[in-house]
Amino acid sequence: DAGVIQSPRHEVTEMGQEVTLRCKPISGHNSLFWYRQTMMRGLELLIYFNNNVPIDDSGMPEDRFSAKMPNASFSTLKIQPSEPRDSAVYFCASSLIPSGGPYEQYFGPGTRLTVT
Amino acid sequence: AQSVAQPEDQVNVAEGNPLTVKCTYSVSGNPYLFWYVQYPNRGLQFLLKYITGDNLVKGSYGFEAEFNKSQTSFHLKKPSALVSDSALYFCAVRDPSGASKLTFGTGTRLQVTL
Numbered sequence: 449d450a451g452v453i454q455s456p457r458h459e460v461t462e463m464g465q466e467v468t469l470r471c472k473p474i475s476g477h478n479s480l481f482w483y484r485q486t487m488m489r490g491l492e493l494l495i496y497f498n499n500n501v502p503i504d505d506s507g508m509p510e511d512r513f514s515a516k517m518p519n520a521s522f523s524t525l526k527i528q529p530s531e532p533r534d535s536a537v538y539f540c541a542s543s544l545i546p547s548g549g550p551y552e553q554y555f556g557p558g559t560r561l562t563v564t
Numbered sequence: 565a566q567s568v569a570q571p572e573d574q575v576n577v578a579e580g581n582p583l584t585v586k587c588t589y590s591v592s593g594n595p596y597l598f599w600y601v602q603y604p605n606r607g608l609q610f611l612l613k614y615i616t617g618d619n620l621v622k623g624s625y626g627f628e629a630e631f632n633k634s635q636t637s638f639h640l641k642k643p644s645a646l647v648s649d650s651a652l653y654f655c656a657v658r659d660p661s662g663a664s665k666l667t668f669g670t671g672t673r674l675q676v677t678l
Binding site for chain 1: 606
C-alpha cells in the first residue's frame with residue numbers, strides 16, 4: 449500500500465492567493481483528518497470526515513479555510529485568500545473506524561506551506 | 565473534554581541507556597491511548613496503542629508503554645536507546661464515547677547521544 453498521499457509536498461505562494469492542498473487516503477479507510485502543525489501551536493486538528501461526511505470542523509481557523517471530500521479516495525483543503533500566518537505543515541491522516549473499534553490514524557508526509 | 569499532557573519538552577539520554585517519555589491523560593471513562601513518532605520532515609508514525617487488557621503494550625522499534633490507571637499515565641519506554649530513536653514523540657487519547665478524533669499532546673523531543 450502506498451500510504452496516505454499528499455500533494456504538493458511544498459507550496460510557496462503570495463499573500464492573497466488561493467491554495468489547494470490534496471490528499472488521497474489509504475484505500476478502504478473511512479475516516480480522514482486534516483491537521484496543521486506549527487512551532488507555536490503544535491499539532492491542531494482542523495476537520496475530520498467519516499464516510500466522506502464532515503463530522504467536526506471546529507478546528508478550522510476561519511472562513512478562509514474550507515475542506516471537501518467528494519469521494520472516499522480524495523479530499524482537498526483550500527485556503528482563500530491565504531495569509532502569512534497560514535504558513536505551516538499541513539497533514540492529512542486516514543483511519544478505519546468500524547463501530548466500536550478504535551483504530552490508529554496513518555499520516556501522510558505533509559505539505560509545507562509558505563505564504564509570503 | 566479529553567486531554568493529554570507531556571510534561572517534558574525534551575528528554576536527553578545516552579545510547580544504550582533506558583528511556584522514558586512521559587504522558588498523562590484526562591478522559592471520562594476508559595481511555596484509548598496512542599503513541600506516535602515524528603522524524604524530521606516526515607509525518608507522524610504510529611508506534612503503539614492501548615485499548616484494554618494487559619497494561620504493558622509492546623509496539624514498533626522495540627518501544628513499549630505502560631498504562632497506569634491510578635496515575636492516569638501512559639509512559640513510553642525502551643530498554644536500550646539508539647541514536648536513531650532521536651525524534652519527536654506524541655502521546656494521544658481518543659474519546660471512548662465513539663468520536664473518531666484523537667487529541668494529541670504537545671510532543672517531547674527525544675535526543676539520544678553517543
